[in-house]
Amino acid sequence: MSNVRLYLSTNEAGAGRALELLSDIFEDEGHPVATMEVDEAADIWEASLYLEAEDDGSIAARMAECLADAFPGVAIQTEILPDIDWISRSLEGLKPVRAGRFLVHGSHDRAAVRPHDLAIEVDAAQAFGTGHHGTTAGCLEMIERVMLSRPEGPRGFDPVLDLGTGSGVLAIAAAMLGPVRVLATDIDPIATRIARQNIRLNGVAARVEAVTARGFHSTAIAGWAPFRLIIANILARPLMQMAPEIAACAAPGGSVILSGILAAQRWKVLAAFNGQGLSHVETIWRNGWVTIHLRK
Numbered sequence: 473m474s475n476v477r478l479y480l481s482t483n484e485a486g487a488g489r490a491l492e493l494l495s496d497i498f499e500d501e502g503h504p505v506a507t508m509e510v511d512e513a514a515d516i517w518e519a520s521l522y523l524e525a526e527d528d529g530s531i532a533a534r535m536a537e538c539l540a541d542a543f544p545g546v547a548i549q550t551e552i553l554p555d556i557d558w559i560s561r562s563l564e565g566l567k568p569v570r571a572g573r574f575l576v577h578g579s580h581d582r583a584a585v586r587p588h589d590l591a592i593e594v595d596a597a598q599a600f601g602t603g604h605h606g607t608t609a610g611c612l613e614m615i616e617r618v619m620l621s622r623p624e625g626p627r628g629f630d631p632v633l634d635l636g637t638g639s640g641v642l643a644i645a646a647a648m649l650g651p652v653r654v655l656a657t658d659i660d661p662i663a664t665r666i667a668r669q670n671i672r673l674n675g676v677a678a679r680v681e682a683v684t685a686r687g688f689h690s691t692a693i694a695g696w697a698p699f700r701l702i703i704a705n706i707l708a709r710p711l712m713q714m715a716p717e718i719a720a721c722a723a724p725g726g727s728v729i730l731s732g733i734l735a736a737q738r739w740k741v742l743a744a745f746n747g748q749g750l751s752h753v754e755t756i757w758r759n760g761w762v763t764i765h766l767r768k
């Protein structure tokens with residue numbers, strides 16, 4: 473079975489708009505949607521929809537229809553991706569990423585770690601979160617700012633929930649900052665398995681537990697709540713849908729860090745969370761994405 477990428481070529485603003493339109497329709501059907509920069513100087517971007525099997529033309533046609541108003545005459549292109557481990561292969565050459573005190577690096581880059589770094593080792597695998605995406609880097613920076621903001625230090629944020637943990641990178645980061653317990657969840661069992669491996673590899677397994685769960689449908693979440701810090705790097709729409717549950721599981725005075733939100737979606741997300749009694753504290757912008765800190 474081949475993986476297939478259906479995509480359109482546009483500019484940065486167009487890619488953001490296409491991401492919004494495509495996410496609304498295709499994400500609930502389980503097709504990941506993403507944007508990537510192709511040529512910075514020429515402002516060429518691609519917005520892509522990923523399929524696990526070859527398309528008989530029907531999904532490309534629906535994609536064209538969904539984009540037709542915003543992109544008249546849009547041409548949907550197709551790329552057949554290599555079957556195996558294509559994420560690992562495409563990320564193999566990536567360099568370590570710094571975000572605040574954190575350095576996220578692959579096993580081949582251990583030499584890049586400096587004495588005062590909080591080094592997180594994450595090899596590219598079939599789970600999101602090597603630190604290279606603006607949302608992950610924004611979350612890492614925000615986690616450090618938030619967890620070091622109280623007089624009692626990071627322990628004031630125990631326990632932490634990392635919803636949509638992917639590779640586990642954010643859960644590991646929170647546990648590295650101080651003596652907190654972290655519950656890491658993901659809807660995707662492959663991500664949960666990879667997160668567990670990374671949690672062990674980074675020496676925080678005694679305080680970080682990873683479970684598979686869709687949103688808040690989990691006895692583990694119910695058992696651990698309320699959380700003094702909830703981190704969720706998912707996407708604007710599911711975050712807004714989960715706003716009532718996120719607010720209900722946050723402890724009074726607790727912090728919520730949200731990402732996976734395009735800059736243009738910021739106000740809608742803030743309105744959804746304000747409506748649940750959470751107030752905006754700070755926003756970090758990275759590569760067109762925002763990471764938002766709210767307090768209950």
Ligand SMILES: C[S@@+](CC[C@H](N)C(=O)[O-])C[C@H]1O[C@@H](n2cnc3c(N)ncnc32)[C@H](O)[C@@H]1O
Binds near residue numbers: 602611660
């Ligand atoms: C953008 S990735 C973030 C990964 C990592 N936390 C990071 O910041 O790099 C989003 C993750 O959320 C998971 N996810 C999406 N919807 C979810 C849901 N409703 N409940 C739990 N996890 C979800 C996806 O499987 C994916 O691993």
